[in-house]
Amino acid sequence: MPVVSRLFLAAVLSLYLASPASAAQQQVVDKIVAQVNGEMITLFDLNERVKNYVTQVERKPFNPSDPILRELQERMLKAMIEDILLKQEAVRLKVNISDAEVETRIRELREKGGLSEAQFVQQLRLEGMTRKQFADAIKRDILKKQLLGYMVQRKVVVTDEEIRAYFEQNKSGLRVQTGQRIGLIMLAKPEEAKALRQRIVSGQISFADAARKFSIGPGAEQGGDLGKVDLKDLAPELAQAIRNVPQGGVSEPVMLDGKPVLLTMAAPDAPAAAAQASGGPSYESVRDEIQDRLYKEKLEKQFTDYMDKLRAKSVIKINL
Known part of the structure; x- marks a missing residue:
């Protein structure tokens, strides 16, 4: 079992x-x-x-x-x-x-x-x-x-004009996204992680397919994709485990919150690499990040406004 x-x-x-x-x-x-x-x-x-x-x-x-x-x-x-x-x-x-x-x-x-x-x-x-x-x-x-x-969510729309305006107003303070795309697979037992790593390394299954099928961690449905992450923003044990892993390789199992995880690192995409080389952020290199930021801000505000309206028309008594 x-x-x-x-x-x-x-x-x-x-x-x-x-x-x-x-x-x-x-x-x-x-x-x-x-x-x-x-x-x-x-x-x-x-x-x-x-x-x-x-x-x-x-x-x-x-x-x-x-x-x-x-x-x-x-x-x-x-x-x-x-x-x-x-x-x-x-x-x-x-x-x-x-x-x-x-x-x-x-x-x-x-x-x-x-x-x-x-x-x-x-x-x-x-x-x-x-x-x-x-x-x-x-x-x-x-x-x-x-x-x-x-x-709530159906009311949240981020337009290209809003993204461009945010970029123009804040580009001096925007940081080029230098992080790399990290993949993570979390399993229940160390022996399971070791066996699955061997299957990935030997080409029996891809990292993404293994994540979708076996991972119990975040991003499993997206093939274990955590998005772009700077190594310094990772938990120390994860950063250490993946630091010397070649792009496309798979780390040895490392424990996180009592569970073994496998990590992989994809090559940086061309826009991010170009932006890093030029020393400043291009619109293309930060567009997705801005869109995500604006969407989250709007979603949070919509949810807060929605809950405020529900509270306003309700009778709520608290005696804690």
């Missing part, structure tokens, strides 16, 4: 921990720390989320007297209120998620973790979840993303 990665379980847990309390928790009579249009969040519910997040996602000992928990409480309560507002808005707009969509997402997650259905259910049980609880959390997550996609 393959071993489920902690990263995979963290993704599973993050969905579950962000979901409303179970029926057993909701029956507990406790202080009400927030009401969102009549829907209550109890102190017990909030504290359980904080405890589970610390012990199961961050994998740290839980110390209820730790002063940093107050900040975590406030952040998690804010997120819980936002989730309730989005859920209520989805009901109002009649946004529905089919069981087929939920099962498709669960299958994708399960297969990415290398689990059969029976193994998946067993791992959920070990983490204190039933399959139905997880399916409910997945449904809420899909609903939230669909709602945000419809109400």
Whole structure:
């Protein structure tokens, strides 16, 4: 039986921990720390989320007297209120998620973790979840993303004129993107990383295909591509591992957050290389970076404005 990665379980847990309390928790009579249009969040519910997040996602000992928990409480309560507002808005707009969509997402997650259905259910049980609880959390997550996609992302457009204007106004302070394209594959066990590296090096499978099929790390669906990264911006252990790897080569497995990873480095593209040689940024060399920056700024503002509007038309009482 393959071993489920902690990263995979963290993704599973993050969905579950962000979901409303179970029926057993909701029956507990406790202080009400927030009401969102009549829907209550109890102190017990909030504290359980904080405890589970610390012990199961961050994998740290839980110390209820730790002063940093107050900040975590406030952040998690804010997120819980936002989730309730989005859920209520989805009901109002009649946004529905089919069981087929939920099962498709669960299958994708399960297969990415290398689990059969029976193994998946067993791992959920070990983490204190039933399959139905997880399916409910997945449904809420899909609903939230669909709602945000419809109400927020569709309104975010970055024009060529905006990109060019930003470049002209800020080019003296723009840095030529000298980073190189880094690929990463994260696996569950060191022996798996060693075996997969040998397959890549011997030409049995490409790095990108191996990432799509086996990686449990970021960028897996994009073939492990992390985009352009300066080595100095990498975690020290990763920078050291890839420093002497030739372009297109594969590093030896290196541990990151308790998981083995393989790295590769592609050759810099022509625009970036030309910009570096000329000593200044060309529009082409920084265009994608500017577009990404402007898109993120607009998306964040749209989301903030959207949530502000939902709060403004809601009755929210906080008593933390």
